[in-house]
Every structure is written in C-alpha cells, then in structure tokens.
Amino acid sequence: MDCDWPLLGPLRWLHYVNKQVKVRTGKGDEHSGWLLSVDPVSASAVLLTFSETAASVRVVMGHAVKEVEVLREADEVTAERLRAALLPPSPPSLDPEELRRRRGGVRRWLQENRVPVEEQGEQLTVAGVLTITAPYTAEDCSSSNQIILDRIQRLIRTQN
Incomplete structure (x- = not known):
C-alpha cells in the first residue's frame, strides 16, 4: 500500500x-x-x-x-x-525447599556484610526500604531508593 x-x-x-x-x-x-x-x-x-x-x-x-x-x-x-517474543523468560520453577534455602543464603550473606535484613513471610526486607522476592536474585530486588537498590544488587551478585 x-x-x-x-x-x-x-x-x-x-x-x-x-x-x-x-x-x-x-x-x-x-x-x-x-x-x-x-x-x-x-x-x-x-x-x-x-x-x-x-x-x-x-x-x-x-x-x-x-x-x-x-x-x-x-x-x-x-x-x-x-x-x-519480548516477554522476559519465565523463571525456572523451584520447589519450596530450594526457595527456602536460597532465601536463607541471601539473608545470611547480607547479614555477614552488615546489612540489616529481616524475613517477612516469603520475602526479605532490607532496612525497611528494599524487598527481595523469590527466587532471591539481584533482579528480584525492588526499592524506590536507587542507590540502595544498586548496592544491594551488586552485593547479591558477588555472593555467587
């Protein structure tokens, strides 16, 4: 046409x-x-x-x-x-035990690095301003504070 x-x-x-x-x-x-x-x-x-x-x-x-x-x-x-085509790939399905292990590993890693973190049900809360949801990778962090978000994501990436 x-x-x-x-x-x-x-x-x-x-x-x-x-x-x-x-x-x-x-x-x-x-x-x-x-x-x-x-x-x-x-x-x-x-x-x-x-x-x-x-x-x-x-x-x-x-x-x-x-x-x-x-x-x-x-x-x-x-x-x-x-x-x-443009949707993010779906995360691999993890069993509840693997998710619990990952959540605990991230919590311990943050605590070892002197980051205040609390478990609130299935998610982790960092200093009351950042949340980490399953499967507990750097991409699963969310916060309105960009500086804290960046620092925690970098810290989680160094864990591996």
Missing part, C-alpha cells in the same frame, strides 16, 4: 500488526518482518524477524516509511511467538 504512513493513525496501523510486512523507505531500502507494534507518537514500525535460535528487532522510523505491503497473516504458532 503506497501511503503517508504517519498520517494513517493507530486504527489503520492495527490492521498491519501481527502480519508479515515489507516496508519500503524513502531512500529505497526494504525491511521485512512481522509488524509487532507501531509507536503512536512517531509512527515508527517495530519489525520482528525469527531465526531458528533467536529473534531480532528492527525499528523503522515512521517519517521514513513510504510503503507497507502485507505479505501474509500470522498462523496460530506465529501469533503465539509474536506475543511471547
């Missing part, structure tokens, strides 16, 4: 989402992939391509888009891959 892409608007862009498309730019470049999303402010197209082992994302700036051609619709398997 030869179009003025940025002027189409979100309702028209939705007709292209989850479809394999070929995007041509004003410079004559062509980019193919599955249209994952369109930024509503810049009209930039987010294209996803799959290989056997990975996926790659390309963003085509909205002002550069001159033509969008639909190549095919997504089947059920492809639609599911598109939905899951």
